[in-house]
Amino acid sequence: MDVELRHLRAFTAVAESRSFTGASRRLLITQPALTRTIQQLEQILDTKLLERTSRSVELTDVGRTFHARAQTLLRDLDLTIAEARGERELRIGFSWALPDPWAGEVLAAFEETTGAATRLMRRDDLAAALERRDVDVAFARHPVTAANSTSVTLFEEPRVAAVSSRSPLAGRKQISWNELGQYPVIINTTSGNTRPGLWSLERRPSQIVECDTYDEWIALIAADRGVGATPLSASSTHAHAGVVFIALSGAPLVPLDLVWIPRRAGGLVRRFVDVATAQV
Structure with a gap:
């Protein structure tokens, strides 16, 4: 053989x-x-x-x-x-903030080694985008259940709390994960990475405010409708005048996954997976 x-x-x-x-x-x-x-x-x-x-x-x-x-x-x-x-271009899906400068370094390394171009495409529903072939591969901080997809976790980030600048919490330097759950929590149900199940059963938030996009999520927090949690990198790349980010203790880490559909994956997708995994 x-x-x-x-x-x-x-x-x-x-x-x-x-x-x-x-x-x-x-x-x-x-x-x-x-x-x-x-x-x-x-x-x-x-x-x-x-x-x-x-x-x-x-x-x-x-x-x-x-x-x-x-x-x-x-x-x-x-x-x-x-x-x-x-194939001259790779379409890369994402829902909101990407880690900087890491993401830029990955794209630059991929383009340098392949000669292909990359195009970042924001999509709230990454599973649908992959299934429709809107994107070839996607960065995700939440579970993506596209049919026949596979994924690899690139790394994990710490969480920070997001509170309104008008909130009494805004002056704090740190807050615990369990204390955060005592307030109304804003949950982005489509592309967010915070879910009630991340708290222990007895500590789960009693009040949840749901929304569908990152833009709605941060607007609700700025309006002081509740608090939220997000990866540390998002606090610098997606700053908002009405939102203060505070260090969280005891919070679960946020994974950054790379997701693609192998049976549709061409050579550029395989190269991108190799480059992204090599950059962590």
Whole structure:
């Protein structure tokens, strides 16, 4: 048997995530199928590429060298295919503030290594945007349930509280997560990352004010209709004259996920996933 693309993609996914669980989720295949594919590759090459324990996956010396070569091969192949298909632009969906300067660095690195352009497209409903093919890939801070999609968590951010500048809380330097839940909480149900279930059952907010977009969310907070919580990066990129951001203690972190639909993913999407994961 010769080495096939499926072997190389399976191996690089495991090598990059250092996890069979993460790699199988990324490739949308079962862990047993992924394990068999890696075993086939090692049998074909007659060498061990990975050292797997119950807790971790590490590359052997041969595996590290093979991984570097496989990455180069797959990158060149993906770009060749993208060029043949006329793919010159990657459409990247997002719902609201992106971490700065990290997001800009990722886009610049992608454009430099591929020669393709990127276009940021704001969409409140990222699942619908992916399914309609409005966007090719999306940054999300909330669960995105597009059909047949997969995702990878890039990193997690601390939360800060958002309160009206007219609120008695505005002068505070810090507030606890549980204390925040004692006030009416503004929840962006479409693209927000704060949900009542993030508080323990006995500490859940008794009053929830729902809205559909980030713009509505921050306007309601400015009007002192309630308080909210948002990632730290949003406090600098989306400042509002009527809103004060305050450090939160004991708050759950906010994941930033990269979401795409593998069966539709062309070479540019795969390259973007590689670049974004390498920048964390």
